[in-house]
Amino acid sequence: MSAAGDDTGSTGGNTPEGDGTHGAEGAREADGTGASPDANVPEGTDVSLSATVPEESRAPEGTSASPDANVPEGTDVSLSATVPEGTRASSDASVPEGTGTTQGADSAEGTRGATKGRRSGGAVLRGAVAGQRGRVAAASVLGSGHQAGEALVPVIIGVVIDLAVATGSPRALALWLAVLGGAFVVLSFSYRFAARIAERGSEQAAHELRLRLTRRVLDPRGGAEHGRLPGALTNIASGDAERVGMAVGLLALGVASIAGLAVSAAALLRISVPLGLLVLLGTPPLLYLAHLVSRPLARRSEGEQERAAQASGTAADLVAGLRVLKGLGAETAASERYRTTSRASLFSALRASRAQAGHDGAVLALTGGFIAAVALAGAVLAMRGEVSIGGLVAAVGLAQFLHGPFRVLAFVNGVFAQARASSQRIAEVLESPWSVPDGSASLPPEPAGELRLDGVRYGSLHGVDARVESGSLVGVVAPDPRAAADLLACLARDADPEEGSVEVDGVDVAKLALEDLRRAVLVAEHDAALFETSLADNVAAAARGPIDRALDAATADEVAEALPDGRRTRLAERGRSLSGGQRQRVALARALAADPPVLVLHDPTTAVDTVTEARVAQRLAALRRGRTTVLVTTSPALLDTADTVLFLDGGTVAAQGSHEDLARTLKTYRETVFA
Incomplete structure (x- = not known):
């Protein structure tokens, strides 16, 4: 017996550590206290659940969360750190009721306070944006400068054609080429610092949400953990907070894209009023249609994150101890539990991915059709002689440029759809009812302890x-x-x-x-x-x-x-x-x-x-x-x-x-x- 702790047995009967008995006290562990203290997870055991999908809501490459993703036999996937009250190991080795093996707890997570969470999810998202309003504003201004510079490039090229190439003036050519170079310097500078500030705001917003979630979970009044597995809370504090933070950072990109559209519309109005009006009047309906297309994505993203949280919670729950399963003889039931959770998570991830693909395809079709209409209108006007050759080049260039802001807006729209779903889940944790209320009475600095x-x-x-x-x-x-x-x-x-x-x-x-x-x-x-x-x-x-x-x-x-x-x-x-x-x-x-x-x-x-x-x-x-x-x-x-x-x-x-x-x-x- 090692003095350092080759701890072999317990008071009840001095049985060797590892035989799963531990005398009377080992029985009590199996009955009421959860995983055995010596439940070591073997180093290298893969307990991650690959059905937890990345930020873009796409199924992970090479995902292992297939329906056949069984837990290796002998790997302790403990049935829950809290083996149910008074439950004894049954002869059929079924998973004890109340261990969190069913999806009931997860359903409770999804439904308890769901209405309140939906109402306040928007407040969480708005609060995250408001907390970074300085960075969002600065990134929006710099990003708008970048987009304006990008929009002016085809306009300047059109001017070069009309005022320098068509007239054969070397001086005008040199002047406008210098202006073009200056535009590139401005747009490059603006993009670099806008991206840096936006990324800082994104990470800071996610960090502050994680801090809020941590404070709520650790609040002595409790309640945030009820109906949720620890892994589910981890998923919310990581994946959901990251999605909301990403939306905060990309908001500046969306504002900059709108600024680019405005500059393009103004330039087209200078070239041709009909072209400018086409862009100005066509953009709002296009953005509204893109918003409508994003609604299924928001719903499916919420379901995907809920299932991902359940999968993470189940994985964490199942590896909490290595002795309990063998004591209960419930390896088969635990494998089935893992398989069921994995399949549900994979199915939700695939549904969200299909919704993402449908959203991107629909928005791309809408914006592509709109850009084609602008280019066609410009060509017709040029054939009628209503615009110059330089004007036509500028109009075609602007039509091509419009594809960029529209793609960005479609992407930002999709990210915000996912962020709304994540913010609702965060709100459900932040607004969980307290387990116990705080009191106001106090004790002396050194209580007697009766x-x-x-x-x-x-x-x-x-x-x-x-x-x-x-x-x-x-x-x-x-x-x-x-x-x-x-x-x-x-x-x-x-x-x-x-x-x-x-x-x-x-x-x-x-x-x-x-x-x-x-x-x-x-x-x-x-x-x-x-x-x-x-x-x-x-x-x-x-x-x-x-x-x-x-x-x-x-x-x-x-x-x-x-x-x-x-x-x-x-x-x-x-x-x-x-x-x-x-x-x-x-x-x-x-x-x-x-x-x-x-x-x-x-x-x-x-x-x-x-x-x-x-x-x-x-x-x-x-x-x-x-x-x-x-x-x-x-x-x-x-x-x-x-x-x-x-x-x-x-x-x-x-x-x-x-x-x-x-x-x-x-x-x-x-x-x-x-x-």
Whole structure:
């Protein structure tokens, strides 16, 4: 047994790590806590979902999201980090209900607050533009200069023909060639800086949207994550924010194209009033028709992004753990889930691509016909002698130039159609209803840390009454994992009780400012994730002081000693470069380093061996002496250090006493703890 954490078994039965049993505590993981802590994703495992399409809404080249894209057998595509409440592995190895394997959660994402999202999606898009109005205005002015210069090139060439070539004047030829060169200098300069400013505005708008989404998701009042898989939120914060940012940057390009059309119309009016009127009167209906053509693209782009988010969420969900599937025997069901999601995402991507192709083709046909009409009208006027040869050359050149602005407007129109769909999805996240409202009451800078539960009814809890005195260490044993999860939700105030109250130092947490509550009470979940930074930075993330004692209490100092660079060793994503037991010990050290007045730990040692667990139990009790600590666990080693143990059975506190007394007198307690 390695001191650094060859963590092999758990209190319930010392089974080897990797056989998927883990005794009683391993069973609890399969029942209620999600992926095993040691669920390492094999390096190089491809879990990306290629049906997530790029910005232009085209199916990815060589997409692997085909209907036959099966998950390789043995790859853990965990059924959900939250295996459903009270669900046991069934003999038919079906995916447990409630794990997010169906599309119901995704449907909830698409429908919950959809009407409100549609109303406010435009506000998100307008707000993104308004936030970059300075850059958009500057890029529009410079872009308009570029388009005006492009439009004037055929006009200047026509003047050269009429005033220099036709008259044979070298001086006039030199003069107008110099003017032509100046026009090229201006349009090149304008384009360069317009593109730079527009790109900066695009990236900044996307960045600010990502920040808004991050603040909303991390808001202590919660709610943004309900009905959405983590991968879906990632997709919204990346793909959708990027699309809206692109639209902001391209707005200047659209304005510049309109300016180019205006200059072209003015030049054509100078050459021939009928030609100018044809452009002026024909452009608005053409733009309106292009807008009508973009509506199917907007609808299909929204569906495409929703399916892409679902696919990303499913992929992230399915690789959350490597042990759960094998424990449930549900590899076949998980493969089918992946295949179904992949097929739906691919189908939506192809529909959006067809809509994009139809939009581009229709707009191209409209603009091509319009340009041909302008060129034909110019030719007829030249044949009648109503315009000069230079005028005809200028008119034909302008007709060819018009193709550019019209193509740009068609492209911008398509991007805005996609951006409207993305902004609606962003709005749905930003306007998600809060899980809990914020309060206004406050606590002193150093709360005493007394907890009281008075008639708490929530989920599987049916009138829980309990008091945890300040500075005490209390164990909570719950045979039903749902009861433990519901208790943790109430203590963390992820949800408010349906009846009753939870109090900290006599203040109802429902009335307490969330900032004060988070400062006073820390609920450390069983499956807490580590970050992609050094071990020391992970532990010190919320530390109030030096981390040495916390590392020692969690025996995470031994983990550091086994790493190549010690505490400075950079961990992989979610700590996957560590074993399950090592990850648990580092996560426990992080919670202990925070040193909150009230610390609630949920199964902090299920993946460590019994010898290490016993040392952790003794050191944890010593470190937390005088600070309120609640251990929601069935570990005998941890419970033996508790001042008192609450036995939560049938949704109420069925018994209370020392671990030794409860083990001696209660059969159900013994079965729960020593099974």
